[in-house]
Amino acid sequence: MTLWIDPGAGQVLEVLRRAGHKAYLVGGCVRDSLAGRTPQDWDICTSARPRQTMELFGTERCIPTGLQHGTVTVRQGEGLYEVTTFRVEEGYSDGRHPDRVSFVGEVEADLARRDFTINAMAYAPGEGLIDPFGGREDLLVHRLVRAVGDPVRRFEEDGLRILRLYRFGAREQLAVEPATGRAAIAERARLDCVSAERIWQELYKLLAAPQPGSWMPPEILGQVLPWLDTAGQPARYAASLAVVDALPPDPLVRLAALLAPAGPGAARQAVNALRCSRAQGEEVCALAADSALPLTGEPLRLQARRLLARMDARRAGRLLALRRGQTGDEGFARLAGEVRRLEREGACCRVGQLAVNGKDLLALGVRPGPGVGRLLEAALQQVIEEKLPNQHDPLLGWLKENL
Template identity: 45%
Template sequence: MEKIALSPAAAAILGRLEAAGFPAYAVGGCVRDSLLGRPPHDWDVTTAARPEQVLALFGDCHPVPTGIAHGTVTLFWQGEAVEVTTFRLDGPYRDHRHPDTVAFSDRVEEDLARRDFTVNALAYSPRRGLCDPFGGRADLQSRLIRCVGGPARRFEEDALRLLRAVRFAAQLGFAIHPATAAAMDAAAGLLSGVSGERVLAEWRRFLPCPGAGALLARFGPLFWAAAPALCPAGGEEDGWLAAAEAVEAAPADFPLRLALLCLAGPEEGAVGRAEALLARLRPDRRTAGEVTALVAAAHAPIPRETPALCRLLADRGREGALRQVALWRATGRLSEETAEQLTGGLLSLLERGVCLTVRELALSGGDLLALGAVPGPQVGRLQRALLEGVWAGRAANTRASLERLARALLKEEALLP
């Protein structure tokens, strides 16, 4: 009998359920990952015990009825959280996302029959071994993502499974079974009814994966249905394929790869596509700002000299500046050698502690007033001119050097009409 090393919490919870007379199994991704030799992120348990029986049996484990209507109770065993869910059967899915009704079952096979893919329809019990009624173990060995039962029905039930299929394929490096892929093509339109937040959550896990570019190219209509802003106009599918290639060539960074998708089309529409995509996905403010900045600068002049590199660092910070160089490289605007040179130049400036903001200048606004500057906008103009002067090598960031430059700038302003 195949053995799986359970986490201490999962082993203890299974043991207590079995001792009370309730068949229980570790189930889903934790079993899949264990069989693949990958460390599970978390452990889920499924059992014949009803939710109220789980609550009564584990009163010492701080039970939380996180999904009691669907049979789920979260237990905390020595600091480890484990979700325990009753074997169940799902009713109709009229909204293509959630079952209208849930009925509890006494058989683990019925619970596994409602799951999305065979590699996730696996359950393990130390007493009973591996329960694999749909060939998930064989699909793991064949490196295949395949639906449990009829794929058209699985996607009709829950459209999010379309994105889960490509995400699992990318994360695991698996192929998608031809029948499952054909059903995905046919069901792609259902994704228009999935919330942007759920699309975002899947894309955050999918886009940084190796092989994401090939899946983007193969399942373009699926991604366009999930985010209509990315749908190319008639005859412009080549732009999508170029963007998919750029994603594959880019570092595994979510904001960078998301920005590259917005460039799959005419240059003049890229910022508008980014805005529409972000309105659909609703990411956090930092991610949205970074994607917008990357797209806006995608076709901007590439900085070569020190002042321009300093300006890029000042405007975007270390992470944003390096992302921008990576985007220019992925889109073919920079050769690998030139991209490395620009990256090295940026990192060298940071290592040297280059002054990037007026707050870092050795001369304050008060010092400028003492030199004769007029309170108000002139102080800000002078500070920015001093910063640019440091970048251009006209002054060092020392009090004496900046005072000399400030006096010269004040004389120049005095000569203005």
């Protein structure tokens, strides 16, 4: 078997091997290559110790990113490549990090510490695939995500692997191997030991997968998002998953779809607990709050302009996608098309786009204060309803008449 290798990664392998060290591509890049995708990252494992790696490539080309875990990042050409010494890990007293790391001389021992068989493969030109746990068959033949060795032990070592299990299943469209799935559900309380930031990173990736609903068991999602009440409201949760699968792969829209049925406070509590960025949190909360948006029966152009008066085009597009997924009503898709058309036209839908501003009102003798904003909002409604063009003189004339 021959796999295409990124030229920079190939050069790093060659330098290590010429110096007498064992060196392989490992993990995700091997999995992605076998699946027919071009990897984004090319990780390398080697028998060389970190100091030996740095001596080979020179300190000016090396970043000591994690020497205690054997990792050096090497600059090669335009790329950065993580080079990590073969290692084994012992003791996970905090359920997240190994208490001890020991360097070893054989790649098979290194692969044995990894989470799933599809990630426990290594490859080197001339030597081929190193696959002691059957990851290639699980990926391409059995179509399974399976833990390496004892699944309970794998999840005891790092609770985040429970979410990673379902994320890999959803991304690769692989079934979860039954014993691995049973262990994940039995050990789900270990997710409580994982930082909120890491939970959100994995949940975000899961929600970005194609149709992830089948890989979001209620026991697991209920553990990380207790506001969903997956045990008490199983029918509601099942309906939410159907909406998630009907939506485009936008994690924020999909999270809003899950949280909206749980009530107005659920979205705010969830984004605070997950420690999403402020922008992400505000987007999810806004979408959840507006998740009952109706089609009014007014002309689409008027509905679209009213919507754009309240929010920017990106949020409007997300909200209309959410409503279409919730209702199946193609009217929301048509309204989204009108929103895009108005944006292309540069149509005036917000006060800041008006051809008049506060200075014009002050020049007319209006006193500074809230009245200025109210008058501009009233002028905007005239433009939105197409009773007036967005032109300076007609608007100024209307304002003079309505002071």
